[in-house]
Amino acid sequence: MYLKESDLKPAPNWVGCLVLKDLSGRVGAVVARSQGLAPPQPTTEELLDLNQKFWTWCWYVFGKIERGELWEALDAIRSIALTPVLDWAAERPHEGYLRLERKTDPEAASSLMATVALVQSEALYAALQAEMVLFRSLRAMVFERYGLTFDPRPDEMLESEMRRRWTTQEAQ
Numbered sequence: 001m002y003l004k005e006s007d008l009k010p011a012p013n014w015v016g017c018l019v020l021k022d023l024s025g026r027v028g029a030v031v032a033r034s035q036g037l038a039p040p041q042p043t044t045e046e047l048l049d050l051n052q053k054f055w056t057w058c059w060y061v062f063g064k065i066e067r068g069e070l071w072e073a074l075d076a077i078r079s080i081a082l083t084p085v086l087d088w089a090a091e092r093p094h095e096g097y098l099r100l101e102r103k104t105d106p107e108a109a110s111s112l113m114a115t116v117a118l119v120q121s122e123a124l125y126a127a128l129q130a131e132m133v134l135f136r137s138l139r140a141m142v143f144e145r146y147g148l149t150f151d152p153r154p155d156e157m158l159e160s161e162m163r164r165r166w167t168t169q170e171a172q
Contacts, residue, residue, distance in 0.1 A: 011037065015031075051150055065125055090104070128162075136155075
């Protein structure tokens with residue numbers, strides 16, 4: 001990675017980095033000062049925004065599944081909503097899928113595995129349901145930590161409508 005010297009500041013993402021060559025010692029000093037830094041905490045706005053976006057994305061993915069746009073529905077929510085909340089719940093820096101298999105505990109890994117599906121409507125719908133269950137449990141943990149509340153009624157209405165439409169579609 002290339003950075004200007006003025007951009008090189010202590011940060012949690014430098015922890016554990018190996019410095020290969022540092023003639024001036026500046027890079028090594030930044031890495032050393034980064035040890036023990038806490039991961040950045042999400043802001044209240046980020047958490048509330050992600051909560052709102054999550055349910056919009058669920059509806060979007062559900063529409064993809066309904067219309068048979070299965071490849072589009074495959075990975076949409078995991079990468080943009082679940083991995084950040086997984087990291088915030090575990091109080092670690094958010095890196096997306098990077099090293100996720102080594103960072104997650106067995107229970108979280110099992111829950112995340114339930115969100116992986118074959119490219120089939122039924123499997124994708126089941127994965128979407130698993131994503132909603134996982135998001136709710138992580139959201140409860142993170143929101144409680146930050147003293148946030150939310151109105152569950154929109155989530156429940158959206159899920160109810162998805163269930164109704166799925167049942168109607170299966171009946172046809």
